[in-house]
Amino acid sequence: LAKTTQPISMDSYEGQEVNITCSHNNIATNDYITWYQQFPSQGPRFIIQGYKTKVTNEVASLFIPADRKSSTLSLPRVSLSDTAVYYCLVGAMNTGFQKLVFGTGTRLLVSP
Amino acid sequence: DTAVSQTPKYLVTQMGNDKSIKCEQNLGHDTMYWYKQDSKKFLKIMFSYNNKELIINETVPNRFSPKSPDKAHLNLHINSLELGDSAVYFCASSQEELPGTDTQYFGPGTRLTVL
Numbered sequence: 001l002a003k004t005t006q007p008i009s010m011d012s013y014e015g016q017e018v019n020i021t022c023s024h025n026n027i028a029t030n031d032y033i034t035w036y037q038q039f040p041s042q043g044p045r046f047i048i049q050g051y052k053t054k055v056t057n058e059v060a061s062l063f064i065p066a067d068r069k070s071s072t073l074s075l076p077r078v079s080l081s082d083t084a085v086y087y088c089l090v091g092a093m094n095t096g097f098q099k100l101v102f103g104t105g106t107r108l109l110v111s112p
Numbered sequence: 113d114t115a116v117s118q119t120p121k122y123l124v125t126q127m128g129n130d131k132s133i134k135c136e137q138n139l140g141h142d143t144m145y146w147y148k149q150d151s152k153k154f155l156k157i158m159f160s161y162n163n164k165e166l167i168i169n170e171t172v173p174n175r176f177s178p179k180s181p182d183k184a185h186l187n188l189h190i191n192s193l194e195l196g197d198s199a200v201y202f203c204a205s206s207q208e209e210l211p212g213t214d215t216q217y218f219g220p221g222t223r224l225t226v227l
Contacts, residue, residue: 034215043116043202043218044155087155102155
């Protein structure tokens, strides 16, 4: 199983760039890395997914080093509405089964 | 047009009771899941169904049983409820058979409180 570790919380201010790192030392060859955002009383929502190097979409960037043992979610110019919990998910396969392991989540607080 | 819906949103019940939570997705996805989020906000997968076949079964008590009448529905039955079952239960779905490689769409959650 690819266990993941994230910082419990982070603080930022509006307009700043926020980088959240997830460690997954036991990531397997076939694993993808996915990040989700969760607001209170809502289900998680997909942000971005990647396998290696860098992925960018309209809301975030995902940086994955060559060894893939960690990944960094980058949120450019955060706003108050980005205050949420961010989860790192590493997809794992083991013949006949798939075991998905969510990180413990990082609570991001954006202040004015 | 809700993509993944769950009912009920809130469920309060007594210990020992049997209850069910329903989930429906209108995305045409092949795989559906149930997750449990406890008071510490840890999100843990419980079950996954692909084409009516259970493909993930984490170490959950056998009091919990998923039931999928068709590809669009995955219901969660819980027998003999215990205090520790109190949590928020999320249903999710994804298109690909290998869920780690595709986006999961989550429902709004069902907050279960066992008294």
